[in-house]
Every structure is written in structure tokens, then in C-alpha cells.
Amino acid sequence: MASYKMHLLVCGGTGCRASESAKIVEELSVEIKRVGLENDAQVLTTGCFGFCEKGPIVKVVPDNTFYTQVKPGDCKEIIEEHILKGRKVKRLLYEDPTTKEHIEDSKHMQFYQKQIRIALRNCGFIDPENIDEYIARDGYSALAKVLGEYTPQQTIDIIKKSGLRGRGGGGFPTGLKWEIASKNKADQKYVVCNADEGDPGAFMDRSILEGDPHSIIEAMAICGYSIGATKGIIYIRAEYPLAISRLKVAGRQCRAYGLLGKDIMGTGFDFELELRYGAGAFVCGEETALIRSMEGFRGEPTVKPPFPAEKGYMGKPTNVNNVETFANVPAIILKGADWFSSIGTEKSKGTKVFALAGKINNVGLIEVPMGITLREVIYEIGGGIKGGKKFKAVQTGGPSGGCLTEKHLDVPIDYDNLIAAGSMMGSGGMIVMDEDDCMVAVAKFYLEFTVEESCGKCAPCRVGNKRLHENLEKICNGRGTTEDVEYLKNLGKVIKDTALCGLGQTSPNPVLSTIEHFYDEYLAHVTERRCPAGQCKALKLYTIIADKCTGCTACVRACPVAAITGEKRQPHVIDAEKCIRCGACFDKCKFSAIHVQ
Amino acid sequence: MNKIKSIDDLRKMKKDLEFGMNIREKSNSPESLVQIRVAMATCGIASGAREVMNAMIEKIEKDKIPAVVTQGGCMGYCYAEPTVEVKVPGKDPVVFGYVSPKVAVEILEKYVLNGELIEGIIPTNYQSINQ
């Protein structure tokens, strides 16, 4: 291997690729050759750095220079100035939103300071398409350790002791899950990786698969060894073409090295891997639905028990874990259960990857220790609310979760605390809302998603969610009553109580938690016909302030429904009955005479 | 590609491959390493900074010295180029002037590994690496 003095790591995640990061790699390589440094500096494509807000990212090591929003046109300057002359390109450095300082070393970025990267340890660090880089970073050493030193039960015991819980949503103890699958005897067992990530805004699984596919393959083999399975299947949504292609490359490399197939590393352990593509149905993230789908049936959940660990894929014992869960496994094996369980809270160990989104400065993917507070995540890592607005709520757990409010800002985030607060961990979506967000509309938004994604098998979810959504729409349209809010509450509880699978059982959460925390907002909608956030169009009231109106008639001409009348040079009036709340008059008025309530 | 036929094969392979990742591994925890910055502005390059840098990297790799070499811009000591700033953990940074590849190796052997001071130190009044 050539001895490079500098590495230029370019993010090759889906987000940055969409902003031409592939072109950047190309340009950088061309420029390096042009200045004759091709033996000194190496350009590499890596997985996601998490700081998607400011992509595409180019990181230069060893000096940890973090260039943001790089365009192909910037490459020449980076090479000529930084690589050739040692002068960092200041304008491309990350600017701290509060101090406005350009930060030269990514170690000093607040975004990274509170993060601990276990699942994402290799993302943005290695070339995911090069198995050698993975091996250089202790890749497959965990598998070797397990095969060489531990019995299956000992391996399970380590995972149990580590306290690792399922990262896909439920939070079921992973070691226990493995143990149950290992105890069920069968001629064939399966290890399934659930890569059917579907929460709106969540993309940690995709990033791991794109940035570190080998870690998943290694973990699945470890799991296979532990439970006695020789076949692994990754169920991945077909909308993740990059992750799929990286997995395929990784699989090929493993087979060439003999890390998949028969007699792995001469230990007599066989393990094969297969990919299955999902068509992007949210419900297929539910393990029984996922298994149905893999079997070629309509993807819909089945009644549990039997659990997959007893009767799963093709009726055989099957262990299903989510991508992020698997990503933790090799690290636990290598560094030990005690190391892992030293991170986190009493009942939630390790770290959790969150996808930060919404009204927050630093949108992106972060990995933080369990027990961190929302305040730290939002104000330190996330850089606070966009535009300096007031924080209102944060939705965790995606459409299955609930919203947390100001009073929860200092609650340590872990599985149990989130449930106690009426939300859930889910797969780790975290959507931040500010004062401009109407909570009724937020609940409606999530319901729209669950209505769309319901499989239709059970009545409470199929019809109930539809009715919840219709009711919310009615309230947003200013036709709701207090009885409607009560109806929402009862219906929501019944759906939780009766729906067949996790999707249905959690789908009313956004409604129930917004009613609980923002009851006043609901009341304002149904009793005062007012949307406090000013977001529900139907509830906006446009009036003309007579003192300010000059009678210029600009608004009259702008109004598409002729709702505005008045003599020239006399104050005009808006007919609220006719008004369709389009806001055209507001935009046109030069005298700020239009009042919106 | 060769098959990995045993656990030892994998260990050996890892040893061989580690090397290529060194530069990135080191960047992960620079504070625990000796940080060496070679001034690589036009003046530095003109007086042989690149050769100095190459010599240091070679030496570090050969002797597995826990040090990381980065390049910096002009430090203002153009008269003394090539200049090299060395920051040993727990100590104040020291800047060496008129460094040749030979001196560079000497800095590593004497100052970095044994804590002996050698000639050519430029007195500084600011901290740069540890800003």
C-alpha cells in the first residue's frame, strides 16, 4: 500500500451524492494529479458523516479539516491551497452558528463533541467498498474471536450482559432474543437483518449500510453462530439502491476472502447471506410482516405468538434484528460487555443514533450515549432552533411516537423514560418543532402517514386511523367540536388497545400525546375557531386595518375570489365568507394593512 | 485475493493493513500523539519543506513513533524555513528552524523520543497547535 501523507475523505452517502459528491471525488483526484501529489494524498469515498445539513462534506486528515457544502468547482482551490500549500480554505470551513467562527478542526465542532460513535464507528471513516479498510480497523476480528474463543452460549451471554436492546423500536433485549432462538431446535434457522427502514426522516440504517456494510455482515455471522443458523437474509427496501450495491460489493468481497460460505476461517462454521428487496411498505418493518413478505406473501403482520424465534421464516426459528442493533455487536464482542454497559443509563445501555430533523440548525445523523438530555441534543449538537425561534416540541419515534415538550428537555433519553413521557424510542427519528408549528396539524401529518401505510389487515388500524385523520382534518378546518376531541381520545385508546401489530398499536400516539400536552391548542381550534400557530389555513382570518389602508385597490386585483370590496382611496373590507385564505392580498399590500389572525 | 483460511490469517492480514489506516486512526485522537506541523507555504516548499515532511513521515512509520504529521501555512519565520512545529503532549509547542531532512530525523530521535533539546529552536510567543 502506498504511503499517503494525507487522506481526503469525501462523503458518499445518498444525501451528499445527490449534491454531486461523486463529481467532487473525480475533481479532487484530477487536481491532485495535476499538482503532482498523487503519491502523497489519497481521495477516498466514505459513508455518511452525519452532518447532512451542510453536505457535501470533504474531510482532510490527519489535520481534521472539515469542509462543508463543497462544490466540484471548489476542488481546485482545496488542492492548491490546502494540500499543496498547507493553507485551509476558510470559506468552506464550518461556521459555528453562535460564535460565527470558522472551525478548523472538526474535533471542535459542537455537533461532534457530545457524540460517541459505536454503531457509526466506521461511517465517514473508511471506504465502505474496501474490505481491507474494514479489516484494518479490527473488522471480522470479533467474528474470529467468537469462533475461536467462545461457545455460542458464551457469545449470547456477552450480548445479554452488555444490555444491548433492539434499536428498531421495541427495545427488546437482544441477547435474550438470541437465546430464545438458540434454544428452539430445528434443522434450519435463519438470521434476518431488518433493513426496511421506514420512519419518515429516519435514515440511520441506510447510512450504516452505505458507510459500513461489513459490520452488519459480521454481526449477522456472529448471530448465526450464536443461535445455530447458517443462513442470513437482509431484507432491505428497494429504494436504497446505494446501500444494496454496497452490500453486494461487501458480500462479494467476503466470499472471495472466505468470510462467507463454508468453513469460515477454518473453524468449520458455515454462513451464507442473501438479500431480499422490500417494496417500501412501512408495515414490513414489523418483523412478522417482514417474514410474510420474504416468504412471498402480502406483507402484513401475523398474530404473535408464535414469535419468529419459534416459527419464523419458512416456519423455522428466525432471529430478526435491526441494522443499528447489529452494528453494535462486533464492537461489544471486541471491547467487552462491561465497556458497552458503562455507557448509557441503568436500563438502556450504549448509544443511540438519531436522525435530527425539523426546525433545527444542524440537521443530520448523530450518535449519542443513552441518557443524554433533549436539551443537549437540540441546543448543543443540533445548534438550537432555526432562526432563533422558540422551541415547542420534539417528536421522537416517528409516526409511532409522541411529542415531548419543554418540560421534557432535561429528561435523560432512554427507552423507559421516553415511554413514560408518552413517546417512544422508535427507530430514532427526532423532529423538532418550533412556535410556528400547529400541533393538531402535526398529529394530522403523522396520521396521514399511518393511514397511507396501514396494511389494512385489522379493522382498528384500517378504519380507525382513517377516522382519526378525518376528525383531525375536521378540527383543522374549523368544524370540530369538543366532542370530537373526546372522540379522538376514546378512539385513539381503543386503537392502541385492539390493533394487531405495533404499527396500529402506536399509530394514535401522536394524537394522544398532542392532546395531552397541547390540549389548549385543540380547544382553541374547536371553541375559538383559532389556530394559535397560525398554520391552519381554514382558521386564518384576514381583515383590513382601516387606518393603514390607502384604498390603492392592489388587494382587490390580487384577490382570486373577489372577496375584497371598497371605493378607491377608501379603506377596503374583506368578506370572510368569500375569503379562501390564500394570502394573495397579504403579499400584495404595500402598507401592511392586511391583518392575519 | 487470497482466502482467509484461519483466524491467524486474519490477524496477520490486519497487521499488514493497519498501516494504511494509520493516518486516519491518528487523526481520531491527535491530543494523545506528538503533533508535528510542517510549514508548507510557498517559502517552505521552496526551501525543501516537502522533503522534510517526507523524511519525518518515513521515520515515524519505520519506528512506529506515536506522532502525526500535518502541514501548515506560513508561520512568519520565512527566514528560517523550512520550519517544523512540534507539540509533545503535556508540553508547550516548540518550533524548529532551518530543518533539513537530516535534522528532521534528529528532531524525532532526540527531542520527540528522548526529550533532549537540539539546536535550531525558534523562540515563540504564541501557541498554535493547541489553540
Added chain:
Amino acid sequence: MEKIQVTIDNKVVEVAKGTTIYKAAKDNGIDIPTLCYLNLDHLKIENRPGGCRVCVVEVEGRRNLAPSCSTECSDGMVIRTHNVRVLNARKTVLELILSDHPKECLICSSSGNCDLQKLSQKLGIREIHAVENAEMSTYRKDFSPALRRDMDKCIMCRRCETICNDIQTVGALSAVNRGFMSVVAPAFEQDLVDSPCTFCGQCVAVCPTGALTPFDDTSKIIRALADPQKTVIVQTAPAVRAALGEEFGLQPGTLVTGKMVAALRQLGFDKVFDTDFAADLTIMEEGTELLNRLTKFLSGDKSVKLPLLTSCCPAWVNFFEEFYQDMLDVPSTARSPQQMFGSIAKNYFAELLKIKREDLVVVSIMPCLAKKFECQREEFATDGNPDVDFSISTRELASLIKSANIDFNSLEDEDFDRPLGESTGAGVIFGVTGGVIEAAVRTAYELYTGEKLTKIDFTELRGLEGIRMATVNFNGTQINIGIAHQLGNARKLLDGIRSGMYHFHAIEIMACPGGCIGGAGQPLHHGDSNIIKARFDAIYREDASKTIRKSHENPYIIKLYEEYLGKPMSEKAHHLLHTHYFKKDKN
């Protein structure tokens, strides 16, 4: 069996391990309402997707409510089936289902027969809390000659899907779409006629609402009866008499042959005949065909196709025309009794009456929906005039009788007309699984051996097992017989033959559970397989009560051959009583 203890509604009961909460409650006198759940014990048909959530109960220590139909009891479980939480949930869920269900019960063909309606009554639903203008899921209606799909009324119980896929292995129906718009439909929502549907109608037999209903032909019958130009005659299939009484409140298994004949006369049919007569005729043809093939085979002729498969069941014919196109020369070419009757009626009987076939209307009363499709097949018409004009189901007949103000239960028994109303016990047992082959064996045995049977009952051929195999001794020659009912079982038998696993001489197949007695045109069993069992027993009672029990001894059959057909398998018989099979086009 290991026993465990559970507490249901404060009552401590002991149940076998593996028992569901629903079953444990039921066995102890607590009837938890269900909707999607279906369990036909005797036939091993079960549907429990756990989808309707009506049967939910509270289990202590469990976060949410449990579907009792699919949750097994565990030791020490404490269950409450009717506290406020459960009742509120159950009612709310049912309200939800009703909020997406048309409210046209007054004119729905399933009204009074609808499980959803009954449940709504039981739970006392008086209003449906939903948003004003709540959206309803609506779908294109689909009419086939046999059945009608109005999926606006579908509640996604998935019973039809289970039957069509798991039991019949036809695969015409499955759930499509997502969420609120999900519904059971043929692939790509094509029409049933373009799908692999065999029109067995078993989906209709289990549909709890009016989503899947028979195509109703009763108005056509009324119009024909009112036409003075037409002579209208009727034939009744054997299974009808064993079930029709149920529609009039009689115990399942009550034979109402005489009352049925009387009712048909009152309705105005000019002649009331019996399909059993045609069944005897079928035995003459099919039995002869079997004997011919057997004799050739036993004398070493390798070109002979064996086993002989029966061909009375129209859904079965549709099934092999769709799925076993390489084996179309194996089934008997004998037409089904319905069509043999039609052919004899429109030719022989019309000649006797000296009327044109166009002026003779042949109606059949069938336990079956596929018969509606069968009588419309082109090969069973002459110059566009079908041999059988209309085929109506047992339920449609009941509705005709009711609408004609006939007090069925007080009718005096009457007898069928001659000549096409005389039948033997062999004709009667055509209505149950194993019956056709037993009837054939009774005749074939005597014709083959030239000896009289000492024991007419071949009990080894009877039963409700899905697949049965038996060997009958024809005086030293062992005849291997296979029997299957339900198309999934038929598929297993056929696949076994194709792969060379089985070596049968003759096979009988019926598409419906239990044979025609469980046909889709029969009164609905509402998930109670005891009803099918009772009809099963009734058919054999009718057989035993007959003085003549072998088809070839039917005097009117003998006369028909003497006067008209000549011999079985004669050219005339071939022309009138046999058919050929088609490869169903694949789209």
C-alpha cells in the same frame, strides 16, 4: 394431554394446553362474539387472521387487549370477556367496521343471513360515531355468471381468501391495496371470469356479509313460469332435499323431498323431475366408460388412460381445465347429471311432448353456484338454446317459496313426475363426497363380475376425510379408488398421479367440502360444520330408504336406453351425454 388452569370472568376452569381463549370460554358457556374467525371442525377449515378484533378480551398483565380467537391460554391466566374496557373496545371496533359499510341492509341479499348484522344487533349498536361525510371505501362491482362481488361490503375478514388459497388452492382471490382501500380481489382487480376462479362459490359460502353473493336468477324463473307459451320443467339435485328445510327452520339433516316437490308444483312448474334420474344415467355412461378402460387396461393395453376421473362437478371441471391442461384426456367424458338431464329433456322429453326445444324451459335447483356457469357453457346449447336454461341455488328456491306465500312446513309430501323423476339410491348419494364413486362401483361390480352384490353399502368409500383411498375387490381383481373433496385435496391427488406416486383405477373429486351437501348454493352454515355432517347423514338415510339402490336397475333408465339411446356409450349417447374439455385461455 397437559391441563392448565385459567380464570375466565371469575370462573376457574381447566383446559387443555394449547386451547385458545375463545375455545376455553365457549366450552364453558361463554360465547365471545367473533366476526372474521371461522372454524369448520369436521372439514379442517380454519380462518383466524386475527383481523377484525371483535373477539378481544382483557388478559391480566397484558398491555393491550388480546384477540381470543388466536391467543392461547397459559397457566394461571386471568381473563375478562365483558368488562367496560372490553365492551367499549369491541363496540368501538364494530362501529368502525360499520362506518365503512353500506347501510343498505333493507335490500341487501344477505339481509337476515348476515353475520355483521347479527353482531350489530347483539352489541346493540344504535349509532355510529364518525365524522360527518366519513369516507367509504368503494370498489367496482363484478358480476360473473355464478357470483357477484360487491366489495363495498367487504370487511376484510379474509375468509374467502383462506378458502380460495389454502383450501381450494385456486388462488383467484387475495388481499390487494393498502390501508383503508385494502380489499380482497383477483390479481390486478380483474374480473372473476378472467381470473383462475372455478366458481366453486366457497367464498360465498363463508362470506359473513353481502360482499360475495350468488348471482340471483329467481326473477328469470318467475318470468318463465308466467309465460303461457312455455312448458317449464324442473330438476332437483340430490343435496337440495337434505338442506332446504334449514331455510324454513327445520333441523339440519331433515329430508324434505316430498315437501320440496309439492312446493315446486305450487310454484307452477309443469313437471317436477329429479336430477337423481340423470345421476343414474351418468352411472350408466361413466360406469361403462370405466369398465371399458379397465378391461382394456387389465388385458394389457397401455394406451388406456387411467385412472378415470369423475366429471360431475362443474367447479372441478373448471379447475382441471385451468390447472391440469396436460391431463384433459383423463377425466370421464360423461356430462354432469345436470347437463345429461337437460340434454335428455330438450331432446327425448320434448319429442315425447311434441314441443320445440325453445318452448321447453329447463330449470335446475342446485346446491351449487358453478352450475350456473356450467349451464351457460356453449357446448351445452343447440343453436343457441341451452339444454338447461336456468340454474338456481337451494337458497334461491327457498326465497321463491317464501315470496310465493307457500307455507312450506305444512305441505303434504308429493312424489316426482315420471319418467324423469324416478331414481335409485345410487342417484341420491351423488350429493356427498364418495357417493358418485360408490354408485359407480355398485353398477360396475355387477356388470364386471356378472354377480349380484350381497352388500350394497361400501362404507370404506364414505367419510369426511379430505383424501380417502380404498381398494374394492371385484371378485379377485383389486380396484384402487381415490376420493377427494375440496380442490386443494384434489390437487394433492392429481399431483401424486402426475408424479407417479399413486396408482388408481378410478377417482372421484368434488370441489366443495363434504361434496354437494356443502355446496355454495346451500343454506349458509355460518361456520358450524355440524350442519354439513347432518346433511351428510341425511343423504345416506335417503339412500337406505330406497327400494332400488343401483342405477342400472332403474326401470326408467332401462326404458330410456331401450326406446331411445340404445346402449351406454352408443353413438347417440355419445352425442347427447358426453362432452370434451378445453384448455382455459391464460391471459
